[in-house]
Amino acid sequence: MEPSLDWRDQGVKVISGDHLDTNTAQTPGMSRAAAITHARTGASKLWAGTVTIHPDAKTGAHHHGDLESVIYILKGKARMRWGEQLEYMAEAGPGDFIYVPPYVPHQEINASPDEALECVLCRSGMDPVVVNLDIEPIEKPELVFWVDSIHSAPEDCAGS
Numbered sequence: 001m002e003p004s005l006d007w008r009d010q011g012v013k014v015i016s017g018d019h020l021d022t023n024t025a026q027t028p029g030m031s032r033a034a035a036i037t038h039a040r041t042g043a044s045k046l047w048a049g050t051v052t053i054h055p056d057a058k059t060g061a062h063h064h065g066d067l068e069s070v071i072y073i074l075k076g077k078a079r080m081r082w083g084e085q086l087e088y089m090a091e092a093g094p095g096d097f098i099y100v101p102p103y104v105p106h107q108e109i110n111a112s113p114d115e116a117l118e119c120v121l122c123r124s125g126m127d128p129v130v131v132n133l134d135i136e137p138i139e140k141p142e143l144v145f146w147v148d149s150i151h152s153a154p155e156d157c158a159g160s
Contacts, residue, residue: 013041025128029059038126047126053117058109061086065129071098076117079109086137090144105133
């Protein structure tokens with residue numbers, strides 16, 4: 001028979017928003033703060049925290065190794081660029097989710113000149129992998145829309 005767990009100390013954890021850990025991997029142009037880590041909660045398969053990008057700011061190009069990332073936009077307007085030369089672009093606003101696959105070079109941009117971009121970030125692993133890249137982005141990226149069998153392209157989908 002398995003020993004019973006102490007659910008009080010090994011069960012649900014609530015991390016207060018004003019007690020996040022800023023001692024985590026950073027990318028120029030953004031501030032990350034960790035909420036869910038192994039050290040803080042005992043999590044073993046994911047990392048979660050917040051990201052803030054100041055008005056009119058952008059990160060440097062980077063990727064997160066073999067980790068998958070999900071970004072949920074709380075406030076502001078995000079512009080994502082990705083690809084070998086950051087040649088693709090999409091935008092997201094409050095309530096939108098962004099998925100970033102492993103090893104994809106990308107850049108987060110705050111598309112607002114006067115409002116901070118605030119997001120929740122979740123990753124598929126515990127390691128704080130941030131590989132900053134020296135990429136010369138192309139001048140005009142291609143605007144990409146999510147299109148599938150139930151989501152059609154916007155009517156004026158002329159692109160970038």
